[in-house]
Amino acid sequence: MRRTDDNGWSPYLAGALAGLLAIASAYAATQWLGKTSYLGASTTFVRAAGLLERTIDAEHVASTEYFEKTKVRVDWQFMLVVGIFAGALVSSAADRSFKLESVPPIWEERFGTSIGKRAAWAFVGGVVAMVGARMAGGCPSGHGLSGMMQLSASSFVALALFFGVGVLTAHFFYGGRKS
Amino acid sequence: MSTGQWLGLLTGILFGFLLQKGRVLRFDKQVGAMLLKDMTILKFMLSAILVGMAGINLLSDMEIIKLSLKPMNVGAVLFGGALFGAGWAVMGFCPGTSIGALGEGRWHAVFAILGMAAGTALYAEIYPIFKATVLAWKDFGKIGLPEAIGVSRWLIVLLFGGGIAALFFWFEKKGL
Numbered sequence: 001m002r003r004t005d006d007n008g009w010s011p012y013l014a015g016a017l018a019g020l021l022a023i024a025s026a027y028a029a030t031q032w033l034g035k036t037s038y039l040g041a042s043t044t045f046v047r048a049a050g051l052l053e054r055t056i057d058a059e060h061v062a063s064t065e066y067f068e069k070t071k072v073r074v075d076w077q078f079m080l081v082v083g084i085f086a087g088a089l090v091s092s093a094a095d096r097s098f099k100l101e102s103v104p105p106i107w108e109e110r111f112g113t114s115i116g117k118r119a120a121w122a123f124v125g126g127v128v129a130m131v132g133a134r135m136a137g138g139c140p141s142g143h144g145l146s147g148m149m150q151l152s153a154s155s156f157v158a159l160a161l162f163f164g165v166g167v168l169t170a171h172f173f174y175g176g177r178k179s
Numbered sequence: 180m181s182t183g184q185w186l187g188l189l190t191g192i193l194f195g196f197l198l199q200k201g202r203v204l205r206f207d208k209q210v211g212a213m214l215l216k217d218m219t220i221l222k223f224m225l226s227a228i229l230v231g232m233a234g235i236n237l238l239s240d241m242e243i244i245k246l247s248l249k250p251m252n253v254g255a256v257l258f259g260g261a262l263f264g265a266g267w268a269v270m271g272f273c274p275g276t277s278i279g280a281l282g283e284g285r286w287h288a289v290f291a292i293l294g295m296a297a298g299t300a301l302y303a304e305i306y307p308i309f310k311a312t313v314l315a316w317k318d319f320g321k322i323g324l325p326e327a328i329g330v331s332r333w334l335i336v337l338l339f340g341g342g343i344a345a346l347f348f349w350f351e352k353k354g355l
Contacts (some may be wrong), residue, residue, distance in 0.1 A: 006202075013348070014201030018194065019230025024237060033183050035247045039194065041275035041350060049299040062238035065310075066303040076187035078216075079180075081278055082190015084198065088282030089342045091199035095327045101285045104206035104271065108215075119290040123271050126277075126294020129266025131273060134302040135309060136259025137249045138272040144224055147249050148237075149231035151335055153319070153327040154251040158260040163213070165264025170213035173269055 006097050021151060029076065037076050038150070040142035042133040044081040046070045110174050136161075194278050198223075204279040206287075207269035213268050218355040225343045232336055240332075248321040256311035270294065 022039055024109045029037040034068075050072030054061045061067050092098035103118050111117055133139040137149060144162065147155025198204050211217030220265075238244045241349045248257055270291045272280055277295065280288040285333075325332040 006201035009200040011201045011203065011219045011325060012226045013244045014197045014203075015226030016198045016240075017230075018201075018223070019227040020237035021190065021193050021197065022231040023238065024232035024266075026191075027238060028186060028190075029183075030244045031181075032186060036198040036247055038247055040275075041278070042299075044298045045274055045295050045302070048272070049296050049303065052190045053300060064303050064306075068198075074184065076183040079187030080183045080191035080194065081275065083188045083193075084195035084275055084279045085191075085282040086188075087192040087195025087197075088199040088204060089195075090192070091196045092283035095200075095340070097199075097202075098284045100190070102252045102287050103285065104210075106207050106210050107271070116288055117285070122287060122290035123270070123294035123297070125266045125270030126291045126296075127266070127298035128296040129263050130267055130274070130298025130304030131302045132259045132262025132264070133272055134299060135255050135313070136263055137252070139263065139275065140224070140267075141275045143249060145227055148228045150246045150248055151236070151237045151324045151332065152248040152251075153322045153324045154249045155323060157251075157256050157297065158249075158263075158318065159190040161257065162264045162267060165261045166213040166268045169216065169268035170210055174184070174210065174214060175182070 007095060008097065019149075020147070033076065038142070039080070040077055040138060040146055040147035041081050041084070042130065042139040042142060044078045045130060046134065047072050047075070047078055055056060067116060106174065184335065194275075195282060198276065198279050198281055204272075204276045204283055205285065206280070208273045209273070209276065210268065216250070216355070218350045222347065225346065229340055229343050232340065236336055248323055251319040251322050251327070252314055252317070253318040253319070255309075258313050266298075274337055 003141070021087055021093045025034050026038060046071065050061050050070070056073065061072060073156060103116050107118055136143065138158065140162060143155040143158040148159060183298045185223060203220045207220045208217060212220045218295055235244070239246050239352045272291045274295060277288045281292065324337050
C-alpha cells in the first residue's frame with residue numbers, strides 16, 4: 001500500500017473505518033431516534049439556504065414548495081455537516097496538515113494564482129453541482145456512499161454519471177495534459 | 180440540543196476526522212481522480228461501500244434497521260447526475276468535502292459553499308418547472324438494484340464486492 005502525502009492514513013483504512021461508521025450510525029439512529037438515518041450532506045444545503053432566506057423573507061420560504069417539502073430546520077444531518085467541519089479541523093490540527101490555502105496546486109498550475117478567478121469558477125461550479133445534486137436526490141455522500149451501500153438502483157446510475165461526466169469535464173477544463 | 184442533533188454532531192465529527200485522515204477533502208485529490216491520476220478518493224469511497232454494504236444489508240435482513248432507498252426517477256438521475264459531475268469537476272469539492280476542506284484550512288472552499296447555497300436557493304425557485312418536466316418523465320420509485328434486475332441481494336453484494344477488490348489490485352499495480 002502506497003503511503004499518502006504528509007502522513008495521512010491509507011485511504012483504504014480510512015474508508016473502511018468510514019464504512020463501519022456508516023453501519024454504526026444507521027444502527028444508533030434507529031435505536032435512539034426511531035428512524036434509520038444515513039450519511040448525506042446536500043439536503044443540509046437546502047435547509048441552510050432556507051434558514052438564511054427566512055431571515056430576509058419568511059413568507060416567501062413558507063410558500064416555496066421545495067422548502068416546504070424539505071422542511072427547513074436544524075436536524076440530524078445538519079449537525080452531521082457541522083461535525084464534518086469540526087472533525088476535519090481537529091484531525092488536521094492534530095497531525096499538522098492544517099494549511100491555509102487560497103488556490104489549490106492543480107488549479108494554480110493551470111489558471112495561475114488569481115483568487116478572483118478561482119472564486120468565480122468555484123461559485124459557478126457550486127451552483128451547477130448543487131442544482132444537479134438536488135435534482136438527482138443526493139451527492140457523493142448520499143448517493144455515492146449511503147445509496148450504494150443499500151444497493152439503491154438510482155445510486156449506481158447517479159455515481160456513474162457523477163464520475164463519468166466529472167472525468168470528461170475535468171479533462172476539458174484543466175486541459176487534460178498527461179503527466 | 181435534541182438527541183438527534185447530538186447524535187448527528189458526534190457522527191459528523193468522526194466522519195470529518197476520517198475524511199481528513201484519508202486526505203480526501205482536498206481539491207487536488209478530487210480533481211486528481213477526475214483527471215485519472217490519483218485514485219485516493221475512489222479508494223476511500225469504495226472501501227467504505229465494501230464494508231458498509233455488508234453490514235447495512237445484514238442489519239436490514241435481520242430487520243434491525245430499515246433501508247432508505249433513493250427514488251429511481253429517470254430524468255432526475257440522468258440530468259441531475261450529469262449536472263453534478265460537471266459542477267463537481269470545476270468546483271473541485273462535493274457538498275460534504277467542501278465543509279471539511281474549510282475545516283482543514285482550505286478556505287477557498289468558501290466560494291464553492293456559497294455557490295452551492297445559491298444553487299439550492301435557485302433550485303427551490305425553479306423546482307416547479309422541473310417537477311412538471313424532467314421529474315415527470317418516468318419514476319420507478321424507491322427501487323433497489325436486486326429487485327430491479329431480479330436477483331438475490333447477496334449475489335450483487337458478492338459480485339460488486341469482487342469488482343471493487345479487482346479494481347483495488349489494478350490501482351495498486353498501476354500506482355494510481
